[in-house]
Amino acid sequence: MKQKSNQRLELDSFDLAILRVVQADNKTPQRKIAEEVNLSAAAVQRRIATMEAAGVIAGNAAVVDPDTIGLTITAIVEVYLRDERAATVDAAKALFRAAPEVQQCYYVTGGTSFILIIVAADMRVYEGLTRSLFATNDLVASYRTLIALDRVKVGTSIPIE
Template sequence: MPELDAIDRKILGYLQNDSRLTMQELADKVGLSVSPCHRRVKLLEERGVISRYIATVDQKALGLHVSVFISIKLARQKEEDLNRFARAISKWDEVLECYLMTGNRDYLLRVVAADLASYETFLKTKLTRLDGIASIESSFALSQVKYSIALPV
C-alpha cells in the first residue's frame, strides 16, 4: 500500500467537499494537469481510499426533525451476541450510525425519525423487540451544530 503524498491528500480534501469538480478544476487546484490528476483519482478509487461518491440530502427537507442518540447495553457480550445485534441494526434505515463503545454502555446509535411518534414506533416495533438487550437510553438532539463527512487530511 503506497503512501498518500501531499497531492493525494489535497485531492481527497477537495473531493470530500465537492465531488462534482471537473478534472480540470481539480487539477488546477492541486497544481497538476488533467491526466495525472485523473490517474491519481482512479488509483485512490481502486485502492479504496475513496470509497464512494454520494449526494447528501437535507434532513429538514425530508421532514426528519428528530435525531436521537441511543445508548444500549446487551445482556451478554459474547461475539455471537454482538454479531446478531450488528446484523439487526444494519438492516434498519433509521439507524445512521452505530458504534461499539468502551465504558459502561455497549453501543451508541444515532437514529433519525420524522417526529416523536415515529421514533416511538421505531423503538416499539424494532429496537425493543430484539433479544438480549439489557437497557436502552435515549438522548435527544435539540440541534445539529456541526455535521461533516470530510475527514481531516
Template structure:
C-alpha cells in the first residue's frame, strides 16, 4: 500500500503519484497556491492568481500539474458531522493478538470499506491502529464495534475514547516555510 490517502478518490489523470519516499520541492508560487487551495478550494483562478502573482491560466496550469503529479490528492468539502446527524465521534485504539502482514493488510482493506471510519492510522506503540469513527448514537456505535471488533478473532483488545469537543479538524499542511512569503 502506498502512502496515499485511502478513501479519497484521486484525480483520474494523476499519472505520476508521489511515492512515500519521494518528496516534491515546490517553488514559492506552488507553495503559496497549495496553502491557499487547501484552506479554500473554491477560490477562482483569478482570485488565486491575484494572490500569487500569476494569470488565471498560469494558476490553472500549475494546479493541473500538481494534481497530475499526485501532490494534490483530491478537492474535498468538510461536512459538519452534527449537521447530518453524526452526533458521536470516537477515537478507537485497536490491538491485534499477533501482528502479521496478512492480518494488517486484511484490516486495512476492511476499514477502508467502512464509511463510519473517517481516518485510520497504522501506528507504533501499544496499539496497532488508531481509528477516527463517527456514529449517529451509541447504539449505532455498538453495532459498528460488533461488526469490526467483536467478530474479528485477530483483535486482542480495543479501547474507545469519546470526543467531547472537536477543537480542530482538517487536512491543512503547513506551507509557510516552503513559500517564503
C-alpha cells in the first residue's frame, strides 16, 4: 500500500465518477471509463495517476473468495490488551499486521482494544492461530471469538456520492 499524502486531494465530479467505475472493476479499460464519464482517455489516465500519487487510490488487488481456496472459517475476534500503553499497542499492531491470516485489523475504542477479521482453513488451524496470537501472548489479557456463519456482505468499495 502506498504512503498517504499529507494533503487532501480535492475531487471533482469526474474524479468521483472515475472512482465509482474503478471500484466496481479496476480492470475496466481507460477508454471505456472515458466514455462513461465523458472525458478523453488521456484525461482519465492523468486523473487516475494523480489519485494514485495522492493516495486516494491506495492500491489495486484481486478480491479472492476464501471458500474457493479452502479458507472456510471466518472469525471476528475481539482482543483485549493487558494495557493500552503505546509500546503495548504498537507491538500488537505489528504482530497483527504480520499475520497473513489477519485480513482486517482495527484498533478501536469502547473497552475492546482490537477487532480482527481472521480466515483459516478449519477449526484446528484457527486454534493454532489463537494460541500463537492470543493465548500465549503476554500483550493480550483476553480475547473473544465470533465465528461467521455466512458472509452476507463483503465489500471493498467506499460509498461515493
